[in-house]
Amino acid sequence: MVAMPLPDKTALARRREIAAALRQFVPGEGVIEAPVEMRAYETDGLTAYRQMPLVVVLPETTAQVSAVLKYCHEQNIKVVPRGAGTSLSGGALPLADGVLLGLGKFNRILDIDYANRCVVTQPGVTNLAITQAVQHKGFYYAPDPSSQIACTIGGNVAENSGGVHCLKYGLTANNVLGIEMVLITGEVIRLGGKHLDSEAYDLLGVMTGSEGLLGVVTEVTVRILQKPETARAVLIGFPSNEDAGKCVADVISAGIIPGGMEMMDRPAIHAAEEFVHAGYPLEAEALLIIELDGCAAEIDHLIERVVTIAEANRSNSCRVSQSEDERLVFWAGRKAAFPAVGRISPDYLCMDGTIPRRRLPEVLQGMEDLSRHYGLRVANVFHAGDGNLHPLILFDANDPDELERAEKFGADILRLCVKVGGVLTGEHGVGIEKRDLMPEMFSEADLNQQQRLKCAFDAKGLLNPGKVFPVLHRCAELGRMVVRGGKLPHADLPRF
Amino acid sequence: MTSLKPATEAELVDMVQDALAQRTPLDVTGTGTKKGIGRPMQTAATLDLSGFSEIALYEPEELVITAGAGARLDDVRKLLDDKGQEFAFEPPDLSRLLGAPHSGTLGGMLACNLCGPRRLKAGAARDHILGVAGVSGRGEAFKAGGRVVKNVTGYDLPKLMASSYGTLAALTTVTFKALPKAESEETLVLEGLSDEDAVAAMSLAMQSSCEVSGAAHLPSALADGTAKTFLRLEGVPPSIAYRRDKLAKLLTASGSHLLATDASRAQWVALRDVHPLAAPDGRCVWRLSVAPMEGAKLVAALKPHIDMRWFYDWAGGLVWLAVPPENGASADAIRAALPSGHATLIRADESLRGQVPVFQPQAPALAALARRVKASFDPVGIFNPGRMQQESA
Numbered sequence: 001m002v003a004m005p006l007p008d009k010t011a012l013a014r015r016r017e018i019a020a021a022l023r024q025f026v027p028g029e030g031v032i033e034a035p036v037e038m039r040a041y042e043t044d045g046l047t048a049y050r051q052m053p054l055v056v057v058l059p060e061t062t063a064q065v066s067a068v069l070k071y072c073h074e075q076n077i078k079v080v081p082r083g084a085g086t087s088l089s090g091g092a093l094p095l096a097d098g099v100l101l102g103l104g105k106f107n108r109i110l111d112i113d114y115a116n117r118c119v120v121t122q123p124g125v126t127n128l129a130i131t132q133a134v135q136h137k138g139f140y141y142a143p144d145p146s147s148q149i150a151c152t153i154g155g156n157v158a159e160n161s162g163g164v165h166c167l168k169y170g171l172t173a174n175n176v177l178g179i180e181m182v183l184i185t186g187e188v189i190r191l192g193g194k195h196l197d198s199e200a201y202d203l204l205g206v207m208t209g210s211e212g213l214l215g216v217v218t219e220v221t222v223r224i225l226q227k228p229e230t231a232r233a234v235l236i237g238f239p240s241n242e243d244a245g246k247c248v249a250d251v252i253s254a255g256i257i258p259g260g261m262e263m264m265d266r267p268a269i270h271a272a273e274e275f276v277h278a279g280y281p282l283e284a285e286a287l288l289i290i291e292l293d294g295c296a297a298e299i300d301h302l303i304e305r306v307v308t309i310a311e312a313n314r315s316n317s318c319r320v321s322q323s324e325d326e327r328l329v330f331w332a333g334r335k336a337a338f339p340a341v342g343r344i345s346p347d348y349l350c351m352d353g354t355i356p357r358r359r360l361p362e363v364l365q366g367m368e369d370l371s372r373h374y375g376l377r378v379a380n381v382f383h384a385g386d387g388n389l390h391p392l393i394l395f396d397a398n399d400p401d402e403l404e405r406a407e408k409f410g411a412d413i414l415r416l417c418v419k420v421g422g423v424l425t426g427e428h429g430v431g432i433e434k435r436d437l438m439p440e441m442f443s444e445a446d447l448n449q450q451q452r453l454k455c456a457f458d459a460k461g462l463l464n465p466g467k468v469f470p471v472l473h474r475c476a477e478l479g480r481m482v483v484r485g486g487k488l489p490h491a492d493l494p495r496f
Numbered sequence: 497m498t499s500l501k502p503a504t505e506a507e508l509v510d511m512v513q514d515a516l517a518q519r520t521p522l523d524v525t526g527t528g529t530k531k532g533i534g535r536p537m538q539t540a541a542t543l544d545l546s547g548f549s550e551i552a553l554y555e556p557e558e559l560v561i562t563a564g565a566g567a568r569l570d571d572v573r574k575l576l577d578d579k580g581q582e583f584a585f586e587p588p589d590l591s592r593l594l595g596a597p598h599s600g601t602l603g604g605m606l607a608c609n610l611c612g613p614r615r616l617k618a619g620a621a622r623d624h625i626l627g628v629a630g631v632s633g634r635g636e637a638f639k640a641g642g643r644v645v646k647n648v649t650g651y652d653l654p655k656l657m658a659s660s661y662g663t664l665a666a667l668t669t670v671t672f673k674a675l676p677k678a679e680s681e682e683t684l685v686l687e688g689l690s691d692e693d694a695v696a697a698m699s700l701a702m703q704s705s706c707e708v709s710g711a712a713h714l715p716s717a718l719a720d721g722t723a724k725t726f727l728r729l730e731g732v733p734p735s736i737a738y739r740r741d742k743l744a745k746l747l748t749a750s751g752s753h754l755l756a757t758d759a760s761r762a763q764w765v766a767l768r769d770v771h772p773l774a775a776p777d778g779r780c781v782w783r784l785s786v787a788p789m790e791g792a793k794l795v796a797a798l799k800p801h802i803d804m805r806w807f808y809d810w811a812g813g814l815v816w817l818a819v820p821p822e823n824g825a826s827a828d829a830i831r832a833a834l835p836s837g838h839a840t841l842i843r844a845d846e847s848l849r850g851q852v853p854v855f856q857p858q859a860p861a862l863a864a865l866a867r868r869v870k871a872s873f874d875p876v877g878i879f880n881p882g883r884m885q886q887e888s889a
Contacts, residue, residue: 115699116787138705160648167645173652174623187861194787195837196615196813198659199856200884201866202622205655209648226705249557255580255676294707298735354644356558387558388646426646434649441649442639449638449873450651456868468650481516481634481875 001407002090002432004051005466007097011054011077018077018099019055025067030105032056041082041100045147046090046433048403053080053094060105062180062188062218069216070186072099078462079184081212083124083155086147088350089431091159091211091467098465101216103154109133110219116194118177120221123154127161130222139224142169145427146335154217160209162427164260164334167385168293169225171427173208180219181207184458194221206453211429212464214457228293231259233330234303236310237284237317241265244286245360247313248384251290254309256302259293261385262334265364268341268379268392269333275340278333281317288384289330337381338392345377345394347403351410353417354426357387366416367391374409376402388426389417415440430468438470447471452478497523498541502548505629505637505668511543512666512878513635521881524662526566526601530608532594534661534883535854536846543879545603548668553643556581560626560643561674565603565667572602576674584675585620586612586764592774593781593843603667609659612768613710613728616702616810618675622658630657630667633874643671656869662880664873678730682740683710683760686725686749691715691792694725695812697747699788701727702811704746706739710764711811718772718807725749728764770816772807779805779818780825781843788813790835797833802826821845827852855884 011018019033032038033055043050054077059065072079078098085092094100106122109130113119114137119130127148130141144163145151151161156172157179169175178192191204198204207214238244244263251258264272264280264287273280280287290306292299303320310318321327333340341348355363364380371378377394391413395406414424414434418441424434438447447469454461455475465472500515500522502508515522523539525531527546548564551572555561556579563572569587576582587610589599606628611620618624627641640653657667689697694713701708710728727743729736744752755763766772773781786794791812798804798817804826805818819826825848830839838856841849858866863885870877 113787114703115789117699117702118787137703139703160652162646170619170623171646173655174619183861183865187865189862189865190859191862193836195785196810197609197611197620197785197837199785199838199840200858201660201664201869202609202655202658203862203865203869205622205652205658208655209652214651226703228707229705252559252676253557255679257676294731295705295735295738297738298732301732301734354642354646356555356560356644358555358558383646386645388644421642422644423642423647424649426644427648429648430650438650441642445636446638446640447650449632449636450640450653452872453651453653453656453869456865456872479875 002436004095004432005472007095011097015054021071022055022057022068025071026057026059026064030058030060041085041094041102044085044090044092045088046093046431048397049090049093049432051094051096053100054097056100056102058102058105062182065182065216065218066186066188068101069182069184072462073184073186073460076460076462078465080464081216083152083158084126084150086151086155087159087429087431089425089429089433091429091431093432095466103152106154106218113194114139118194118221118223120219121153123217123220124152127151127153127156134224138227140227141222141224142175143172153220153222157208157217157220158210158212159429162388164262164383167261168257168259173205176204176208176220176222178221179204179207179217181215181217183215184460184463192221211431211468213454213468214463228259229295230299231291231293231327232299232303233289233291233321233327234306235319235330236288236290236315237281238286238288239314239316241286241364242361243314244288245357247288247310247315248357250309250313251306254305256305258290258385260289260291262289263287263382263384264334264337265380267377268337268381271340271344271379272333272337275343276332276336278329280333284317289334334381341379341392341394347395347397349393349395349406349410351389351391351393351413352425352428353414353422354386354388355417355420355422357384359420363389363416363420367413370409370412374405376406376409387422411437432467435468436470448473448478455479499544500541501544505631508631508666508668509635509637512631515541515878516635516876521878524666524879526604529591529596529598529600530594530604533608533842535886536850537880537882543666545666546601551575552669556674559645559674560671562643562669562671563602565601565670567602569599569602569605580677581674582677583624583672584614584618585624586614586768587621588612588768588770590769593770595776602670606658606670607660607662613712613764613809616711616813617709622655624673625654625658625670626673627671628654628657628667629669630665632665633876633879641671645673661883663870663884664879666879679732680736680757681728681730681760682736682757683755683763684727684740684743685753685755686747687722687751689723689725689749691795694723695789695792695808697725698811700746701743704743706743712767713808714772715807717805726763726767728760767809773805773816773818778821780821780841780848782817782819782830783840783842784815784817784834784837786813786815786835786837791815794833794835798830801829821848824848824852831856
């Protein structure tokens, strides 16, 4: 288990006083300190970790968020921001000595602007609710993480969430036009807006995926797209992972960017088929779902080419969806892959590395070897188009040894991803889960530069500490300059 | 002025460390083609990064290219084109507008966050940068990001390099996403629309499912006497044919015609590279980024007061504006009329760029944050001091 920083005893002793102070800014039920009521906030989507917060505060306005943060900044109290708490990496895990700042009451869509093709919303609105608010006009919000029914757009910004369609339509970062945010000092800052291009430093880009460590997002402007006229999916079985991987590369080399391109390995195919009976080919070692979207003329044209490419790569089964219902059935198995695996094992850990696609066969082979070594099963679902792997490690949490082995197995998989030129996390975030693996990918100098950026936003390190960075340095220490030859220019020198 | 031209990262670290020790501010540059963008600087030496020009890796089937920050954009474009790929964000070649000999380097493309007409569909350089390596203003080598599309490991420092104009780091290596070029394209040209009607038509087109990948409007003064509204469709031929018919039914104009693939490509290159306003006629050129529906309103508000020429891209969200240099290139009037977004002075002579804020002035809290971000990479202000903001003394 990843260890969290030791709580500050002074803050723990001040709980009543802090709660009373917060009530001045957020009236009534907006401040929660009864343990039984705070229980709902003790964990997020990474349920192996649990921690009760010091106190929970649920502001409703930007002014309240600003007042809360300003107070915490002045009083040196840590703050953990939280959306719906669906993070799979522990990003919203509370701190014993920290205020949990929930954005759940920011639940209104503020402006739907079809002419400018954007929606201005509060951060507590769910991802799916944005699409639901505009779909009667044929529009949708493109990024679609699997948790889209529950996860909030504010959380999506914090994690730079993806989904199955991001190869063609981009991640959250590519679909957010602007935000309003509050710094830990209480200062309110607007970045971007309804215009496409933001000038000067791309702080919007840095905020996206910053895991709640830089600021608290209080408003989001997203772009919306007209839904493609139609979509069809092809379900293709292959005798080996290599063949499926080669097919993916060939589709892309042919200049085709599908709306979605998902791969599942044999254990995942079987688990999903037993759960939803989607008609997946059980004899296949690997399954591809390739979805093409656009106008009918385009889809017909491209499907023919995809089928030809699949046949050239030894596909042993191939079905093209003939109706919208059938397309949804093809997807049902993939979308239910996690719960399906949950049925065949008491617990599972969902990993999230990304690799250069062509290294897939060796990474899958490496995982098989690790599976034997740790004596734990693994099933794989894979956003094949963009190389994002989701190995699901099956284990039983009631056996502490199995949890420990599962965590070690997961860490080894991520090390393997980095070794072949990939990264630790594609869309779930570092949080606490991958925090201690950061040195596998980054040198000390790399991590220090990232933390210096953190210092520019939050010099006291009060926002979501203990997440993302394995070693917490004080900003003063990080700011120190050592220049060769003992000639030390001081950081406080006047500028040229 | 001294010119430092490192050949390796180790040399670059040494040079920056030396400059730090001697307090020598550096003009961080690739090939200098966009030197005219930004405030004038007082630097003692040029840090020339054009030596980092190697293509380290190009894997078309992985949609990724890693190159030295000094690699020439023109060369890389050819390399990608040979494999049927491109930078989907259509980086412009601003050489005609800026009077430069060529389109510059990949590092410059990122540092200026270039993007073209497809911005409304595919984003800008910031949406396609995957990883960077370089040396900070502290004289320390660092890297960030990676070479895969989906990556949320650590802060997105590569995006922060976009639009940083060399003020944060001297980059050695950049990794970008490459994407397949469309097989063919076609442009529907509507004739004779007023600015307001053109913006309305472009909005309608963008709200349809026709997947319009370029929407620009040239008023009559820049289009041989008849205003032209351009709507680009890209993809496979059967798809284009279907969408073209659908689009034509959706929109009405007094006249219209089609540009087939070659003519369409040439037209969009001209729009992308700002040819309609590129003549070296002594005019200053502004680039205004606003909500698409605001573009024509902004022009209507300014037109009675300024002798100006203009055209629209991004369905009205980008306004290119050429004005006489008098009255500070009308900076105050333009910024006062701006309903949202920002106005950037892209072309003006050096003395004017010293008097008028080139970049949109920021609210105090944001400006202070930007200064702290700068200091987090470059605490003593050794890289391109004053290029983006006036340095506080």
